[in-house]
Amino acid sequence: MAPIAITSLQEFKKIIDGPKPVVIDFWATWCGPCKMIGPVFKKLSEKPDYAGVDFYTVDGDEQPDIMDELQISSMPTFIAFKDGNKIGSSLGAIPKNLLELIDKAAKAAGEATESPSPAET
Numbered sequence: 001m002a003p004i005a006i007t008s009l010q011e012f013k014k015i016i017d018g019p020k021p022v023v024i025d026f027w028a029t030w031c032g033p034c035k036m037i038g039p040v041f042k043k044l045s046e047k048p049d050y051a052g053v054d055f056y057t058v059d060g061d062e063q064p065d066i067m068d069e070l071q072i073s074s075m076p077t078f079i080a081f082k083d084g085n086k087i088g089s090s091l092g093a094i095p096k097n098l099l100e101l102i103d104k105a106a107k108a109a110g111e112a113t114e115s116p117s118p119a120e121t
Contacts, residue, residue, distance in 0.1 A: 003045050003055040009065040015056060016081035021105040022054045026070075026077040028061050033093035034076045040095050041078070044102055052109030053080075053102065080105040 003025060006012045015022055025041050027034035045055035060067045060075055070079065078090040080101055088104045090097040 001045060001051075001055060003042060003057045006056050006058050006063065006066070009063070009069060012058070012063075012066050012069075015054070017084040019083055020054055021052065021080060021082040021087065021108045022056055023078060023080045023102055023105050024056045024058055026058045026060055026067065026072050026075055026079070028059060028075050030061075031075045037076055037093035037095065037098065040098065044099065050102055050106050053105045080108075082108050
């Protein structure tokens with residue numbers, strides 16, 4: 001799924017409170033590193049391996065309330081959430097770190113759908 005833009009603080013809160021893991025790219029139009037890693041984020045969002053994760057973007061200049069809520073002061077910043085909880089983050093335009101964050105979110109998605117093993121019951 002290609003990333004979807006979040007357009008309000010209310011929408012943001014609803015998205016992160018869901019049971020499905022989400023990864024959000026916090027960026028700005030004037031941010032050079034954001035422009036470099038944005039296509040990487042989009043490409044990763046379309047990989048079948050990450051179908052259990054939803055991908056979103058937040059334009060920091062257009063959504064200052066969200067930026068304030070999370071105290072984000074540098075971009076790009078990527079944050080993963082599940083059930084309203086932050087499960088990881090990555091700062092800067094570093095593809096390896098972004099991939100690790102998305103892998104962590106995908107693992108959280110798998111944990112949500114797997115049945116407990118007999119040893120766990």
